[in-house]
Amino acid sequence: MFRPMTPPDSPTLPSGESVTPFTITVDGRSIPARPGDSLAATLLMAAVVPLRYTPLSGRPRAPLCLMGVCFECLVTVNGQQNVQACMVQVRAGMQVQRQQSARTVGEPA
């Protein structure tokens, strides 16, 4: 459905600007990314779908609004649960995990 105007690992943006691509890790798998993209866009371009399963019905979900409203793109980023992937810029070396259920309180400090 979506296709980037230039490939996600291309060093050239559609604007002609040069960038240095990098990778992030999603559930242990390395996927290409480049600076300036949102994490949600990076995940969509790498076809990381479904992105999560809902806690109540267990139904699959993917990023929808891409503007911080629908909360469908929740992922765990560097250990922080329920991060809206569309509201953070992708960074080199990000460790992303898809969420299988409602967020937990986490380990005691």
Place this chain on the structure above:
Amino acid sequence: MSRKEVDTLVIGGGVVGLSIAYGLVRLGERVRVIDGDDHAFRASRGNFGLLWVQGKGLTHPAYARWSMAAARMWPSFAEKLSALTSIDLERVQSGGLMYCLSEKELTERVSKLADLRTALGGDYPFEVWRPTELKRLYPHLGTAVAGATFGPLDGHVSPLRLLRSLCDGLQRLGGELVTGRHCQQIVPKDSAFQVQVGDQIHTAGRVVLAAGLGNRDLAPMVGLQAPVQPNRGQILVTERMQPFLHHPSGHLRQTGEGVVQIGDSKEDVGLDDGTTLTQLSRIAARACRVFPVLAQVNVVRTWGALRVMTPDGYPIYQQSRQHPGAFVVTCHSGVTLAPLHADVLVQWMRGAPCPPDITSFVAERFDV
């Protein structure tokens, strides 16, 4: 002008008014509730949802007894209401904790509860839980917690589900709910009451004022007083999480939906139900001292609501001497006390003797 007659007209469609109306309609009365609109200050839509006993009535043992009686009636009250409406109230009543953040705070609290227990002749259950016991249940507990008092009667419900269930239950039993209307005037006439609501006159043999802060202006129309003042509380709610808080506390509870609700500020700011960063950050900081992991959790919403407080914090339950059949009811703890309001209180309104624990809750106590 249209005229409509009922046995009892209840002014106020919050938890207090609806509990009374529900109780009366269960006894076969024709009941109508007049409720305001979204511009009204509606404590029932903003409150915390605790069923709370511990610490209530520290200066008035009768109020502690009244609160305990209500807590003990809650299981059967909830069962009947849910059976009628098929609404799950998300009631959990396996005890509540009050966390103390210093040894001094804990000692003072325990001493007050012990004094109250003595005043009540021993019938006032509570325990003191030290950090080692608390840690077994709550590995996330912060090192700042010196201990907690545990009240076995305490618990919580969803206040919105309770409100909805009372609305629904009342109407299923034939009671009427008129919403979006403001009561302008009450005229006692020929041992009945004519109540002007918009362009309608409602006539009833009995009128119950349960209009929260609105009671202040309504009570004098029937020879009563309700010197109530607003007291603002602010609340934060987090994103939903898997259950980890097994007991509510006075400041912190996890709802049936998994939301952690954090609250308990008290401010005298008049009729302003807004929020302030100062109070919200203070509330959040205290919660993070009790459970440091909360610092990592997203807050999704905040709000303010106005408590309905008398000068001493205790209720007013009173029938007008001048105009019998007119009652005023106001209290801070409409959720906790709902089972009593729907039962013992309505029996008193229908002619039974006044329950001994509430005979002192008349407005004249403020005339000093």
